[in-house]
Amino acid sequence: MGSLRPRLATRDAPFEQVRESPTWSHQNADEDEPDKYFHESTFSEHYDGRFADRPLNYDERRSHLTALMQTYLSTMNDIGAETWIMHGSLLGWYWSRKILPWDSDIDVMVSEQSIHHLANYYNMTVHTFDLGSDSDDVESHSSSYLLEINPHYTNSTLDSVNKIDARWIDTATGLFIDITTLRRNTTAEALGIEDAMMMVKDKHHYNYDDIFPLRHSDFEGYPAKIPFAYAELLIEEYGEKALSDVYYQNHRFDPEKGEWVALRNPVDGVNLPASSSDEEETAASRPHAADRARPGLETPFGGRPLPPRLLKQRP
Amino acid sequence: MEKQEAEDDLRRSRSERHRLHITPAHPPGPLIDRVTNGWRGDVKTAANPPTGDDYEPGICDFEDEGSCPNVSRDLVRSRRFRRMMALVLLLLLVAYYAWQAYLRPRLQQEWNFKEGFLPGRVNGTYGIARAGDFDGTTIRDIHPDLLPGGVADHQGKRRLVFIGDIHGCRKELLHLLHSIDFDPTTDHLIATGDVISKGPNSPGVLDELIKVGAESVRGNHEDRLVEAAKTLLSTDLQAPSAATTSKGYAKDAALLKELKPRHMRYLHDMPLMLRIPALPLAKKRKGKHHIAEDIIVVHAGLVPHVPLDRQDPYFVMNMRSIDHKTHVPSALHETKTGNSKPWFDVWNWYQDRLDRGRSVGGFHVYSYAEWLEKQIQEDGWFGKLRGSVLSKALRKLNPQVAVYGHDSKMGLQVHRWSKGLDSGCVSGGRLTAMVLDARGETEVVQVGCKNYR
Numbered sequence: 211m212g213s214l215r216p217r218l219a220t221r222d223a224p225f226e227q228v229r230e231s232p233t234w235s236h237q238n239a240d241e242d243e244p245d246k247y248f249h250e251s252t253f254s255e256h257y258d259g260r261f262a263d264r265p266l267n268y269d270e271r272r273s274h275l276t277a278l279m280q281t282y283l284s285t286m287n288d289i290g291a292e293t294w295i296m297h298g299s300l301l302g303w304y305w306s307r308k309i310l311p312w313d314s315d316i317d318v319m320v321s322e323q324s325i326h327h328l329a330n331y332y333n334m335t336v337h338t339f340d341l342g343s344d345s346d347d348v349e350s351h352s353s354s355y356l357l358e359i360n361p362h363y364t365n366s367t368l369d370s371v372n373k374i375d376a377r378w379i380d381t382a383t384g385l386f387i388d389i390t391t392l393r394r395n396t397t398a399e400a401l402g403i404e405d406a407m408m409m410v411k412d413k414h415h416y417n418y419d420d421i422f423p424l425r426h427s428d429f430e431g432y433p434a435k436i437p438f439a440y441a442e443l444l445i446e447e448y449g450e451k452a453l454s455d456v457y458y459q460n461h462r463f464d465p466e467k468g469e470w471v472a473l474r475n476p477v478d479g480v481n482l483p484a485s486s487s488d489e490e491e492t493a494a495s496r497p498h499a500a501d502r503a504r505p506g507l508e509t510p511f512g513g514r515p516l517p518p519r520l521l522k523q524r525p
Numbered sequence: 526m527e528k529q530e531a532e533d534d535l536r537r538s539r540s541e542r543h544r545l546h547i548t549p550a551h552p553p554g555p556l557i558d559r560v561t562n563g564w565r566g567d568v569k570t571a572a573n574p575p576t577g578d579d580y581e582p583g584i585c586d587f588e589d590e591g592s593c594p595n596v597s598r599d600l601v602r603s604r605r606f607r608r609m610m611a612l613v614l615l616l617l618l619v620a621y622y623a624w625q626a627y628l629r630p631r632l633q634q635e636w637n638f639k640e641g642f643l644p645g646r647v648n649g650t651y652g653i654a655r656a657g658d659f660d661g662t663t664i665r666d667i668h669p670d671l672l673p674g675g676v677a678d679h680q681g682k683r684r685l686v687f688i689g690d691i692h693g694c695r696k697e698l699l700h701l702l703h704s705i706d707f708d709p710t711t712d713h714l715i716a717t718g719d720v721i722s723k724g725p726n727s728p729g730v731l732d733e734l735i736k737v738g739a740e741s742v743r744g745n746h747e748d749r750l751v752e753a754a755k756t757l758l759s760t761d762l763q764a765p766s767a768a769t770t771s772k773g774y775a776k777d778a779a780l781l782k783e784l785k786p787r788h789m790r791y792l793h794d795m796p797l798m799l800r801i802p803a804l805p806l807a808k809k810r811k812g813k814h815h816i817a818e819d820i821i822v823v824h825a826g827l828v829p830h831v832p833l834d835r836q837d838p839y840f841v842m843n844m845r846s847i848d849h850k851t852h853v854p855s856a857l858h859e860t861k862t863g864n865s866k867p868w869f870d871v872w873n874w875y876q877d878r879l880d881r882g883r884s885v886g887g888f889h890v891y892s893y894a895e896w897l898e899k900q901i902q903e904d905g906w907f908g909k910l911r912g913s914v915l916s917k918a919l920r921k922l923n924p925q926v927a928v929y930g931h932d933s934k935m936g937l938q939v940h941r942w943s944k945g946l947d948s949g950c951v952s953g954g955r956l957t958a959m960v961l962d963a964r965g966e967t968e969v970v971q972v973g974c975k976n977y978r
Contacts, residue, residue, distance in 0.1 A: 305654045423753035423777065427658050438752065440657060441839045442856060450853040450862060454649030465653050466893040 222248055222358060223334060225260050230354075230381045232263040246371040247360045251384060256314045258377070262384025268311075268472075274383050275309050276430055279316055281339050281355050282378045282387050283432040289332060291324040293389070294424050294435040301444055301452060303429050303436060306469040312459040316387045319410065325363050325375055325391045333359040336381070354381045366393045366411070373412040392421060416443075637866075638874040641852040642830055642888040650889050651852040652831035659838035660751070661743065665796035671713040674806030674963035681806045681963030684712045687822065689946030689957045690744065690930040691716060693724025694974055697956045698733055701972045705960055709737045715799060717930035717946055718744025718824030718842070721792075724951045724977050727780060731788045743795040744824040744931065745842045750784075751792055753777040797838050798823050807965025813941045816926050817965045825931040826868040828852055829875035835891055845932050847871050858934065867935065869927070869943035876924040876942035885922060928959070939969065950974040 225235035237249040237259030251259035266274060279299070286293045295303055297317035302310040309316065320328070338354045356379045362372035376389035395409045407415040420442055424435040437443055444452055456463040461470045589595070600606045644650060669676050673683035686707060691698050707714070720734060720741055721727035734741060743751070784792075799822040807817035821827065826844040827836055831852075844854035846865035859865050878885065890896045930947035932938070937957055938945030944967075950956040953976030960968045 304656060307655060419749075423749060423756050425658070425752055426660070426755060436657075438749065439839070439843075439856075441837060441843075445853065445855065445860070450848045450851045450855075450860070450864075451649055453654060453853045454651040454851040456649050456653055457646055463653060465891070468655060 222260070223356075228260055228356065228381070230261055232261065235260050236263055236384075243371045245362075247362055248358075248372075248374055248377060256386075257384035258379050258386050259384065261379060261381045266383060266385070270383075271314065271385070272309070272311055274380060274385050275313075275316060277339075277341055277353065278355070278378065278380050278385055278387055279309060279430045280432050281337065281353075282316075282318070283429065283434050284339075285337050285355070285357070285378075286320075287433060289328070291328055292321040292424070292435070293318050293324060294421070294437055295319075295429055296437070296443075297447065299429070300436070300440060301448060303427070303434070304440065304444060304453065305463060307427075307429055307431075308469060309430065310461075311470050311472065312461060317390075318387055319390050319392050320375075322391055322393055325359070325389075328357065328376060329359040329361075329363060332357050355379065356381055363391060366391075366396060368413065369411055373410075375411070392416065637849050638871060641847070641849050641871065642875070642885070644887075644889050648851045650891070651828060651854075652835045652889070652891050656835070656837035657839045659797050661793060662796035663838070664798045664800055664833055665740075667713075667715075667740070667799060667801045672802065672804065673961065674804050678963065682711055683963060685801070685961040686712055686714045687928050687944070687946060687959040687961070688714065688716050689948060690719040690933065690950065691724070691730050691956065692719055692746075692951035692977075693721055693727040693730050694950050694956060694977065695724075695726040695729035695733060697950055697972055697974045698730060701956050701958050701970065702737075704972060705958055705970050707737070714739035715822055715928075716741035717822060717928060718742045718795070719746045719930060719947075720744070721750065722746040722776075722780060728783050728785070728788055731784070731791055735787065735791055740799060741795050742799050742822050742824050743792075743797055743842060747792050747795055748838075748842050750777060750780060751789075754781055754789060797841055798827075798833060798836075800833075804961075804963060804965050806963045811941070813939055814967050815965050816961060816967060819923060819925045820928055821925050822928045824929060825856075826854065826929055827872065827927055828854055828868070829872045830885065830888055832891055843931070844868050845935075869929075869938060869940065869945065872927060873940050873942045876926075879922055879924040880942075937969070937971075952976055952978045 225237070229235075236251045236253065236257075238252050242249055249259060251257040251262055253262075254265050257265060265271075283293075295317065296319050298310055298313045299316050299318065302308055302313060335357050336354050337357065338352055340352045357376065358379060359376045360372055360374060362369060363375040365372070373390065374388045375391045378387040378389065380386065390410045390412060392408050392410055395407055395415070398407070408418055408421065409415050416437075417439075420439040421437045423438055425438060425440070426433065427436045428434055441453070456465075457473075458470075460473050462473055463469070464471045641648065670678075671683070671685075672678070673685060674681040675683075677683075686702075686705065688698070688701065702714075714734070714737055716734065716739060718741055720730050723746070724730075733739075741747075801820040801822070803817060803819050807815070809817040821833070824842045825840070826847075827833070827841060828844075828847060837854075840854040840856075843856040845856055845858050845868065846860065847854050847868045848860065848862055848864045849866045849871060850862075850864050852871075854868060855865065857865070858867075875885075886899070890899060924942060926942055926944065928944045928946065930945070932945055933947045933949035933952070933954060935945060935947075936954070937948045939959075944959055946957045946959055948955040948957045948971065951974065953974060955971040956974055958970045960970060962968075
């Protein structure tokens with residue numbers, strides 16, 4: 211009898227229930243492994259196919275990723291979930307407290323307690339923000355973000371198809387933040403290994419002392435937590451030069467502005483600069499354009515970046 | 526010349542006639558008559574350049590006395606020449622040896638030190654990035670009244686006492702203070718950080734330091750505790766930290782429980798760097814037991830040439846080595862790249878260069894203003910003159926002495942520009958004090974420690 215019962219596979223929320231702008235789902239769920247929970251889009255692994263029908267260009271992607279990060283940090287702060295930035299985002303923090311402009315994803319981690327908390331009380335919640343601009347000439351609009359937890363998060367053994375424990379998804383563009391959990395290595399602890407390292411399901415291992423206690427800083431203008439030995443982690447992952455090289459991926463670090471600037475307009479298909487004919491798109495994707503034009507608001511060398519857009523969460 | 530050419534022509538025409546008319550006919554007579562020696566004429570025209578009118582001997586002609594082999598033979602036979610040759614050979618050998626064994630390594634070493642200071646697209650510029658934050662005072666200047674030979678001490682009776690990593694070894698601290706006749710009214714105690722953790726009595730050490738009005742820079746262990754206190758003691762409703770599930774947390778939490786608010790205030794008040802101006806009564810002279818320059822006290826180290834306010838706090842409290850190409854520090858002695866040098870080696874090389882007044886003009890710049898200033902100065906002699914009159918140097922580049930701890934594996938490290946005072950007290954080594962008087966003389970005093978690990 212049992213063998214005749216259909217196999218129960220957990221899937222991400224069905225397209226019909228969460229659809230926003232695209233008319234059909236750009237997912238290829240059937241091509242992925244049967245146990246895989248999250249399904250990326252058919253055109254890029256950095257988008258959720260339920261919410262996107264095309265990749266964004268360079269300027270759009272930057273501004274949407276920034277909003278994605280800001281709303282995530284703001285929400286986690288409100289909930290009280292312990293989260294910190296890692297990998298490429300940590301490198302961006304080190305250089306300029308901002309996402310690296312060529313980075314196409316954001317990496318964050320949460321503690322075990324936090325993922326339990328999020329799964330128990332916040333799974334499939336939608337958080338809507340007014341991405342208002344602090345100047346009049348940029349029209350404010352709202353955007354909704356979905357927090358979706360992978361039910362496989364409870365399985366703390368290595369799981370090659372479900373490395374990502376949760377996602378913070380922009381339902382307007384399909385961009386998302388991968389959330390992974392830093393866990394105690396129960397396998398190693400069971401074996402009685404004295405100095406068991408903490409682990410993540412994507413096979414990364416970390417020393418407890420390199421991550422905790424978390425440092426308090428800010429990222430993209432919002433309070434964020436940083437691993438204790440941030441410099442050690444960055445050198446380990448990217449090498450010494452990642453902390454000294456001021457040229458990378460067609461970008462140069464401008465010491466005066468304190469941020470990375472494109473050397474020339476990136477030309478590959480994904481990175482085409484926003485077309486100026488599309489009035490609305492351009493305005494929305496260039497949040498700082500108005501700020502830059504305003505006199506007296508110049509960023510001093512090494513100083514803090516321009517104030518971020520005002521975020522207002524809808525009640 | 527004309528005569529010779531005529532002769533040659535004559536001879537050649539004759540030989541040709543012989544060849545043309547006589548040879549095919551085979552007339553009777555001895556064979557010797559048929560020898561024309563025509564080749565001699567050919568050789569002569571070929572060997573003699575048209576410009577030379579006498580016969581010039583070839584350099585390898587053995588019949589000629591001045592030819593090369595003969596001259597060489599004579600030279601080789603002469604003793605004087607042989608002596609000279611031997612001398613030349615010897616000199617060449619010495620030069621080669623000097624190059625290989627001394628000059629080349631020296632130049633290579635000099636380049637290895639210099640490379641990291643030069644801007645270029647290959648190694649990048651460490652110190653440009655925003656880097657980490659420091660929650661507290663980054664740079665503190667010592668109170669002028671505490672300076673030996675300063676405004677409050679015209680007689681030069683005051684002393685500064687620097688002590689390496691104490692790590693909660695209160696007994697050893699008291700013993701050391703006693704052995705240098707420490708008097709809080711005339712002496713000022715400065716610890717190089719890591720006064721707590723690992724050892725038996727961290728609160729006791731903090732109390733002693735507070736009692737004698739000592740200052741300390743923040744070490745990596747204080748940094749850990751200050752950061753941990755924010756999460757563990759914070760009043761806002763945060764989800765329980767993942768830290769609660771781990772062992773490392775237990776150590777922090779246990780120590781935090783022992784510490785009273787006055788201790789936490791003291792820890793939080795510790796600056797990242799402590800700056801001491803050059804002692805007014807100290808005369809400038811060389812020697813590693815004499816300090817007449819500015820002093821910077823840090824826990825672990827500094828990257829030379831990077832301005833103090835651009836140093837990454839994490840590395841200031843944790844570095845042990847520097848990558849000599851990129852100048853990115855590391856908490857390890859040896860990194861995977863194989864380019865590691867002890868940070869103080871690079872520091873000492875740089876301070877020595879400043880001390881000798883050698884140019885650092887081609888070295889990294891860290892701000893747009895600094896770069897602009899450099900452009901003005903490099904714009905010809907007029908620009909240089911104008912630059913020296915109009916713009917003051919943004920950064921005064923005087924050599925500085927770094928006093929630090931952190932590296933117990935290296936032990937006591939006293940050099941002219943760096944003084945490493947951690948001699949591993951908590952693990953049974955020694956507790957080190959460096960006493961500096963108003964004339965700039967230093968004295969190193971050590972006491973033995975029990976092994977608490």
